[in-house]
Amino acid sequence: MRSMVEGAVSSRQDVSPSLRTENLTIRFGGHAAVNDVTASFRPGELTVIVGPNGAGKTTWFNLVSGQLTPTSGRIFKGETDITRLSPSARAKAGIGRAFQLTNLFPKLSVRENVRLVVQARAGKGPDVFRRASALAAVNAETEEHLATSRLASVADLPASALPHGDQRKLEVAMMIAMKPDIFMFDEPTAGMSAAEAPAILDLIAVIKQDRSKTILLVEHKMDVVRALADRIIVLHNGELVADGKPDEVMAMPIVREIYLGQGAEEVA
Amino acid sequence: MTYAAISSPSTPRRVPAGRLAVYAVVLAIGLALAFAPFLFPDVRAQEVAARICIFIVLVASYDLLIGYTGIVSFAHTMFFGLGAYGTAIALKAMGPSFTAILVGGGAGLVATLVLALLIGLLSLRVKAIFFAMVTLAAASVMLVLASQLSDYTGGEDGITYQIPRAFAPAFKLFEDGDGKVARLFGVPLNGRIAAYYFVFLTSLALFLFMLRVVASPLGSVLKAIRENEMRAEAIGYKVVAYRTAVFCLAALIAALAGILRAVWLKYAGPDVVLSFHIMIDILLMVVIGGMGTMVGAVIGVVVMTLAQFYLKDLMQIGADATAGVPVVHQLLEPDRWLLWLGVIFILLVYFFPAGIAGTLMNKEWRR
Numbered sequence: 334m335r336s337m338v339e340g341a342v343s344s345r346q347d348v349s350p351s352l353r354t355e356n357l358t359i360r361f362g363g364h365a366a367v368n369d370v371t372a373s374f375r376p377g378e379l380t381v382i383v384g385p386n387g388a389g390k391t392t393w394f395n396l397v398s399g400q401l402t403p404t405s406g407r408i409f410k411g412e413t414d415i416t417r418l419s420p421s422a423r424a425k426a427g428i429g430r431a432f433q434l435t436n437l438f439p440k441l442s443v444r445e446n447v448r449l450v451v452q453a454r455a456g457k458g459p460d461v462f463r464r465a466s467a468l469a470a471v472n473a474e475t476e477e478h479l480a481t482s483r484l485a486s487v488a489d490l491p492a493s494a495l496p497h498g499d500q501r502k503l504e505v506a507m508m509i510a511m512k513p514d515i516f517m518f519d520e521p522t523a524g525m526s527a528a529e530a531p532a533i534l535d536l537i538a539v540i541k542q543d544r545s546k547t548i549l550l551v552e553h554k555m556d557v558v559r560a561l562a563d564r565i566i567v568l569h570n571g572e573l574v575a576d577g578k579p580d581e582v583m584a585m586p587i588v589r590e591i592y593l594g595q596g597a598e599e600v601a
Numbered sequence: 602m603t604y605a606a607i608s609s610p611s612t613p614r615r616v617p618a619g620r621l622a623v624y625a626v627v628l629a630i631g632l633a634l635a636f637a638p639f640l641f642p643d644v645r646a647q648e649v650a651a652r653i654c655i656f657i658v659l660v661a662s663y664d665l666l667i668g669y670t671g672i673v674s675f676a677h678t679m680f681f682g683l684g685a686y687g688t689a690i691a692l693k694a695m696g697p698s699f700t701a702i703l704v705g706g707g708a709g710l711v712a713t714l715v716l717a718l719l720i721g722l723l724s725l726r727v728k729a730i731f732f733a734m735v736t737l738a739a740a741s742v743m744l745v746l747a748s749q750l751s752d753y754t755g756g757e758d759g760i761t762y763q764i765p766r767a768f769a770p771a772f773k774l775f776e777d778g779d780g781k782v783a784r785l786f787g788v789p790l791n792g793r794i795a796a797y798y799f800v801f802l803t804s805l806a807l808f809l810f811m812l813r814v815v816a817s818p819l820g821s822v823l824k825a826i827r828e829n830e831m832r833a834e835a836i837g838y839k840v841v842a843y844r845t846a847v848f849c850l851a852a853l854i855a856a857l858a859g860i861l862r863a864v865w866l867k868y869a870g871p872d873v874v875l876s877f878h879i880m881i882d883i884l885l886m887v888v889i890g891g892m893g894t895m896v897g898a899v900i901g902v903v904v905m906t907l908a909q910f911y912l913k914d915l916m917q918i919g920a921d922a923t924a925g926v927p928v929v930h931q932l933l934e935p936d937r938w939l940l941w942l943g944v945i946f947i948l949l950v951y952f953f954p955a956g957i958a959g960t961l962m963n964k965e966w967r968r
Contacts, residue, residue: 439828452821459819460818461819468818
């Protein structure tokens with residue numbers, strides 16, 4: 334495993350998928366926002382999901398992490414069918430999700446935002462017999478996460494007081510604190526300046542070094558994640574239209590067509 | 602990092618004056634309540650003190666819902682009433698004994714738990730507004746039941762009954778040499794004192810328990826749910842389970858407050874333990890004190906109870922002093938006390954948008 338070279342997608346086919354969606358569909362009224370999407374993902378693989386606005390990328394993410402329930406189709410984590418599980422149960426099962434629009438606990442401190450994640454994983458939520466601040470193991474781990482994500486200096490501020498870039502960092506730090514098997518990033522660098530984005534990408538690169546993790550990434554700026562991507566999936570009008578290695582996918586006529594007028598240079 | 606200046610960890614945090622002021626006021630209120638029978642020996646003042654104790658528990662338990670978890674319920678007085686009526690009916694039927702309080706109060710608590718669990722599990726999944734409507738309906742049904750089942754509840758008149766002898770004014774807690782009731786600072790140490798301290802100490806214990814709850818891991822999850830329900834679920838907390846649990850917990854504490862009320866008043870009726878007037882009082886008290894602060898309950902209850910009991914007296918003094926001054930005299934007529942109560946509320950909400958305690962304690966973030 335360690336000797337595996339980057340981008341060796343085909344050689345990983347022997348590893349069984351860690352996440353799979355089968356004919357996944359959701360309709361809002363007559364409109365199929367996600368239409369019959371079948372795809373599987375393996376540990377050690379970073380897949381970038383691209384597509385124009387309204388292609389169904391975030392909706393597909395919401396189906397996988399449980400915020401939406403599909404009209405039809407199924408979702409598997411490993412061999413387990415998780416289609417009917419609640420979001421909290423999926424979190425416990427190892428699916429971590431960071432959100433596109435910053436989705437924090439705004440009035441709580443940065444530290445508390447992270448601590449709540451660690452506390453959830455430790456299963457200490459229902460405890461009323463001690464102070465939350467007395468959970469030493471939870472606190473220690475919280476401080477670790479704050480340090481690795483470089484948020485320690487702002488830990489006492491309410492999350493809403495952070496500048497946008499740091500809110501995105503906190504968003505990612507919270508997912509890392511979930512210690513999931515599957516990492517789902519929804520435009521982690523959206524709205525960040527060119528100077529801020531590398532900090533997030535570094536965090537993702539660190540996660541990628543652990544070859545047991547599966548990483549899914551929705552991103553518009555292809556140039557940003559090109560170096561990290563093992564595979565690209567293209568969604569268009571809710572349908573999966575392309576799936577393969579970055580160079581292959583980007584060379585496909587249909588992909589160029591979809592992105593034409595949308596900034597083909599940006600994608601390529 | 603432009604914000605480094607305001608967040609630099611090396612500078613020691615300034616002591617938040619607002620927070621200290623609030624704690625000092627709450628501590629002073631606590632001490633005043635602890636020595637109320639000796640500080641304010643007249644009967645009316647004792648009624649006020651006992652009412653304040655009980656309402657602090659009731660309002661603080663409501664704050665667990667509305668302030669900490671973001672659940673809006675109109676059924677809080679229903680649970681308060683279940684505790685009170687359970688105790689009252691048992692005291693009436695079984696005679697004035699502590700066993701009756703235990704049995705009746707216990708029955709009230711069981712009924713509360715069952716009902717809260719049912720309402721919670723059936724309707725905490727739905728949107729907040731629908732949940733509020735469900736609780737409103739349940740509370741209305743309970744009010745109708747209390748007035749219709751008059752064989753048990755005494756209908757609109759309510760029930761009067763005796764309480765255990767140890768709580769009666771004739772009971773001598775301590776005797777002096779002549780067999781008369783002993784006095785401390787001129788205050789007779791009779792059963793009424795015992796009843797007051799029963800109310801005070803139980804209320805204190807319940808309030809301290811709630812302070813512990815909000816500081817516990819459970820409390821932190823409640824705040825997370827209030828702040829961002831969807832994210833709380835996404836990081837692994839079962840939001841419906843937590844909401845149902847806190848709804849049941851708050852209901853049980855309200856029922857316990859109801860038991861105290863029934864024991865203290867020797868009377869239970871719709872007006873004092875069940876009506877929507879009380880629900881509105883609770884809402885006003887929690888808003889005036891400050892939602893999501895716990896100590897706000899103490900301040901809100903004291904401000905509002907004192908206004909309700911003493912504003913008229915104060916206005917009488919004012920009216921007498923201004924006799925002969927045309928408009929002012931009429932404005933200060935004690936019958937117009939509700940007008941002034943309204944003015945006070947509006948001013949409080951205007952100057953303390955997050956409640957008295959909430960607004961003062963929020964000063965902390967401004968450095």
